[in-house]
Amino acid sequence: MSEALSLLPSNGVLVELSGQAPSPSKDFHQFTISTSNTIWRTWNITLRNDYRRLNPTESRQPAEDFAYDERLQYDVRRVFGNNTLEYVKNLCLGQIDYLARLPTPLLIYLVSFLELEDVASLAQTSKQFYEVCNNDSLWERIYEVHCDTVTDEMRSLAEQLGWKKMFFTNKLQLQVQLRRQRIKSPDGEGRNGDTFITD
Structure with missing residues (x-):
């Protein structure tokens, strides 16, 4: 208590x-x-x-x-x-x-264990939980849990798109985005070393 x-x-x-x-x-x-x-x-x-x-x-x-x-x-x-x-x-x-009074980092940690449907429902309960459920740090944790590999290249793309958009982007579209990012890179390295997104 x-x-x-x-x-x-x-x-x-x-x-x-x-x-x-x-x-x-x-x-x-x-x-x-x-x-x-x-x-x-x-x-x-x-x-x-x-x-x-x-x-x-x-x-x-x-x-x-x-x-x-x-x-x-x-x-x-x-x-x-x-x-x-x-x-x-x-x-x-x-x-x-008391739940609403927890520090935001702790709320993000707790919410990251919910099913995606529950995260969507929680986001509709208040302005505070809407912000928590759309926080980029939360979606980074969710992405890491659901994806086998998160490369530096994918993290770089997430900085542009946001982790939530990354999570819901079709895997084929994500491959295209990564390829475009690779082509735009100043040194052009990595064109032959594709990153494959797997379940």
Whole structure:
């Protein structure tokens, strides 16, 4: 459990959201959820030409109380949407998304063990996992697992195409690409030493 807790930020903040309330309101809101409490701040925006400065209002309460605060839940849903509300409710109940908080290199390592269909599905779950599942380092690992030989020449081509495109390129097309790269090379070496791609 101590290892999981070490994934949390040192200040305890799990998520911080900010946004403007739906029209016709112009008010601006900020919502901070930490391991211990929730903080809801509101800046009232007025178009009236008066000289009063409206200070932001702040509501602070223990995180576990959020599940019973229907008014605050209504405000979160109104400003940030129902999906965000459900996510925040889970955080306040202690259901913290530790997987999403892992360092990117470790996530890439874990995802590399998934079946290709699962990688495609995971990429659709969030922006973070979309980026992880399309990371070039991930596809380099996948390529190395599925291909018997990865030559320096193939690595050079991958720098141009990207490992994901290399992986999904038809093997015949890949042979053509390698041959073109070989012809373009300044010294012209390797024209007679073809690299063959095998399963």
